[in-house]
Amino acid sequence: MxxxxxxxxxxxxxxxxxxxIRNSFVQDIQVETKADANDLVxxxxxxxxxxxxxxxxxxxxxxxxFGEEGFGDPVEDLSGIIWILDPIxxxxxxxxxxxxxxxxxxxxxxxxGVLGYIYxxxxxxxxxxxxxxxxxxxxxxxxxxxxxxxxxxxxxxxSTWLTPNRYIDHExxxxxxxxxxxxxxxxxxxxxxxxxxxxxxxxxxSMRLSPWDIAGGLxxxxxxxxxxxxxxxxxxxxxxxxxFLIANPSIHPLLLDRYIKLK
Amino acid sequence: MxxxxxxxxxxxxxxxxxxxIRNSFVQDIQVETKADANDLVxxxxxxxxxxxxxxxxxxxxxxxxFGEEGFGDPVEDLSGIIWILDPIxxxxxxxxxxxxxxxxxxxxxxxxGVLGYIYxxxxxxxxxxxxxxxxxxxxxxxxxxxxxxxxxxxxxxxSTWLTPNRYIDHExxxxxxxxxxxxxxxxxxxxxxxxxxxxxxxxxxSMRLSPWDIAGGLxxxxxxxxxxxxxxxxxxxxxxxxxFLIANPSIHPLLLDRYIKLK
Numbered sequence: 001m002x003x004x005x006x007x008x009x010x011x012x013x014x015x016x017x018x019x020x021i022r023n024s025f026v027q028d029i030q031v032e033t034k035a036d037a038n039d040l041v042x043x044x045x046x047x048x049x050x051x052x053x054x055x056x057x058x059x060x061x062x063x064x065x066f067g068e069e070g071f072g073d074p075v076e077d078l079s080g081i082i083w084i085l086d087p088i089x090x091x092x093x094x095x096x097x098x099x100x101x102x103x104x105x106x107x108x109x110x111x112x113g114v115l116g117y118i119y120x121x122x123x124x125x126x127x128x129x130x131x132x133x134x135x136x137x138x139x140x141x142x143x144x145x146x147x148x149x150x151x152x153x154x155x156x157x158x159s160t161w162l163t164p165n166r167y168i169d170h171e172x173x174x175x176x177x178x179x180x181x182x183x184x185x186x187x188x189x190x191x192x193x194x195x196x197x198x199x200x201x202x203x204x205x206s207m208r209l210s211p212w213d214i215a216g217g218l219x220x221x222x223x224x225x226x227x228x229x230x231x232x233x234x235x236x237x238x239x240x241x242x243x244f245l246i247a248n249p250s251i252h253p254l255l256l257d258r259y260i261k262l263k
Numbered sequence: 264m265x266x267x268x269x270x271x272x273x274x275x276x277x278x279x280x281x282x283x284i285r286n287s288f289v290q291d292i293q294v295e296t297k298a299d300a301n302d303l304v305x306x307x308x309x310x311x312x313x314x315x316x317x318x319x320x321x322x323x324x325x326x327x328x329f330g331e332e333g334f335g336d337p338v339e340d341l342s343g344i345i346w347i348l349d350p351i352x353x354x355x356x357x358x359x360x361x362x363x364x365x366x367x368x369x370x371x372x373x374x375x376g377v378l379g380y381i382y383x384x385x386x387x388x389x390x391x392x393x394x395x396x397x398x399x400x401x402x403x404x405x406x407x408x409x410x411x412x413x414x415x416x417x418x419x420x421x422s423t424w425l426t427p428n429r430y431i432d433h434e435x436x437x438x439x440x441x442x443x444x445x446x447x448x449x450x451x452x453x454x455x456x457x458x459x460x461x462x463x464x465x466x467x468x469s470m471r472l473s474p475w476d477i478a479g480g481l482x483x484x485x486x487x488x489x490x491x492x493x494x495x496x497x498x499x500x501x502x503x504x505x506x507f508l509i510a511n512p513s514i515h516p517l518l519l520d521r522y523i524k525l526k
Contacts, residue, residue: 037414038444092445096417097463123386151300154359159422159446163437174426181301182355183422185448200360 001081003114006060006107007130010115013055014103017048018121021088021103031095040091045069048087048103056083068212078111078238084215089118090188098122104190106215108238116219118194127194127220135197135223142198145225147250153180153202156192160207167207167243168231169261176259189244193217196246197224203247203255211238217246227252231260264344266377269323269370270393273378276318277366280311281384284351284366294358303354308332311350311366319346331475341374341501347478353451361385367453369478371501379482381457390457390483398460398486405461408488410513416443419455419467430470430506431494432524439522452507456480459509460487466510466518474501480509490515494523 021044030043049069056065060081065072067085075082083105088094090101099122107115116135118127127142129135135142161173177183184201186192189209195201197220206213214236218228228236231243233256243262247255284307293306312332319328323344328335330348338345346368351357353364362385370378379398381390390405392398398405424436440446447464449455452472458464460483469476477499481491491499494506496519506525510518 092417096444097458099463154355157422159420159425159440159448162422162425163440177422177426181359182450183448184450185422185446187445187447195360200362 001109003107003130007115007128009059010105010107010117011126011128013052014105014117014119014126017051017087017103018119018124020051021048021094021121025098029095038092040095041069042088042091042095044094045088045091046071049085052083052085052087052105066211066215068210076239078108080110082108084108084212084238086190086210086212086216089190089213090186093187100186100191101188102190102194104212104216106217106219108215111238113215113219113222116216118190118216118220120191120194127197127217129220129223131219131223133223135220137198142220142224145199145248148202148248150179150251150254151181153248153251154182154184154200155180156184156186156195156201156204158185158187158206159183161205165207167263169263172259172261176255179259189213190217193221193246196226196248197221199224199248202251203245205255205260206244208241209244210241214238214244214246221246225249229256231256231262264372266370266393270378270391272322273368273370273380274389274391276315277368277380277382277389280314280350280366281382281387283314284311284357284384288361292358301355303358304332305351305354305358307357308351308354309334312348315346315348315350315368329474331473339502341371343373345371347371347475347501349453349473349475349479352453352476353449356450363449363454364451365453365457367475367479369480369482371478374501376478376482376485379479381453381479381483383454383457390460390480392483392486394482394486396486398483400461405483405487408462408511411465411511413442413514413517414444416465416511416514417445417447417463418443419447419449419458419464421448421450421469422446424468424470428470430526432526435522435524439518442522452476453480456484456509459489459511460484462487462511465514466508468518468523469507471504472507473504477501477507477509484509488512492519494519494525 063081066075086104093100103119192204228246329338349367356363366382368380455467491509
């Protein structure tokens with residue numbers, strides 16, 4: 001399989017999709033809700049997923065596509081080549097801010113991440129990686145992550161997890177906030193993973209992410225040395241929603257041991 | 264006083280300072296701490312403040328300058344014309360991320376905000392306003408804020424205020440997080456105020472901000488209809504640190520009444 005050609009193809013497709021999204025800003029965007037009142041989807045999310053699927057099905061008929069909006073294939077295993085796509089990650093930001101959202105795409109072969117992309121559409125920043133060949137922000141290679149201390153760490157976390165909840169011990173998360181240098185919340189998982197990959201955050205924690213939120217970012221972040229797992233310390237889940245922790249390798253074990261305690 | 268000329272002058276000065284900051288990325292940045300281990304300052308913050316002061320003192324010798332790093336004038340009243348400056352708002356982001364920081368500048372005459380600027384240096388986005396003449400993002404006029412509901416609001420707030428603290432009832436803040444659509448935290452007050460001015464956030468809450476954090480943003484946000492106060496509902500404080508709430512006018516009273524309860 002010539003993944004360098006697929007890399008060029010995927011980048012071109014992503015840039016074209018980004019162009020379509022930017023053009024949508026002058027249209028009326030139709031917003032609907034999904035699982036709950038704050039789980040948004042728009043006609044643009046759907047159109048962009050269909051755009052990807054149409055092209056990929058035409059050009060790579062043997063590949064499967066696993067997409068957030070459900071227009072792709074039913075995926076119950078990771079055999080063959082699978083494109084795992086979120087056409088707009090951070091739909092709430094897309095709707096309210098017209099920025100701080102991304103296209104997230106990972107291409108996996110027999111369960112191994114081979115190519116990964118996170119495209120910050122409005123800033124025209126493309127994070128990308130090919131397995132074993134390093135990660136890039138546009139044309140610039142991202143350096144390997146260097147050691148950090150928890151006391152100097154910047155952590156991306158949704159503020160909900162500091163409040164009493166069914167899933168994790170919020171008191172331990174409050175202690176985390178006290179022990180680190182700063183917490184941030186951007187509302188787009190893929191961008192927060194890209195920030196960990198590029199050292200702008202030292203960790204990103206989320207209670208519940210879907211495969212399309214993490215598939216692209218995992219390939220990128222592993223290339224700069226980040227460590228990813230669920231809250232049990234197992235490999236990130238590419239078939240269903242799960243908890244997710246990605247961090248600088250020097251603090252990942254401590255985060256898991258001391259601060260992220262499942263109930 | 265010809266404020267349109269001062270506006271052109273200030274914009275030019277800010278763009279030049281931004282250029283100097285971007286150039287600093289290739290240098291070694293020296294980081295020191297101020298009030299506590301997470302209150303950072305760098306040689307670049309200091310150099311940029313001194314750059315502004317040198318120019319303004321030369322070209323407007325009668326004006327006073329009130330700056331975060333303390334190289335300006337001692338300011339105990341708001342008489343005359345005062346430039347209120349934060350050379351780098353969001354120093355932690357500047358150090359760790361090399362983005363998500365801003366130059367913040369307000370020009371006040373006898374205590375009234377006449378000109379305001381927030382310059383997102385890395386994105387080259389300049390928010391600006393002249394009192395009574397509307398607010399702009401670069402060359403594009405920002406529309407007036409439209410009504411919103413608390414259930415659809417996006418609120419900028421540091422996660423610290425969801426945890427037990429000396430200043431406010433954190434239980435009420437937890438309820439706020441449950442009632443709104445989403446919380447965000449970017450770590451740069453001026454940018455979060457710019458987001459409120461441009462409708463990307465519907466409110467921004469902070470327990471403790473200094474005059475230079477808010478001076479530029481106030482002029483801009485008032486032009487699009489945002490309402491600002493401290494947590495008592497009094498006018499924002501331009502002489503010393505205080506609590507700060509800025510919001511879409513349709514939710515400001517509710518935020519103050521129901522969710523922000525001083526101890």
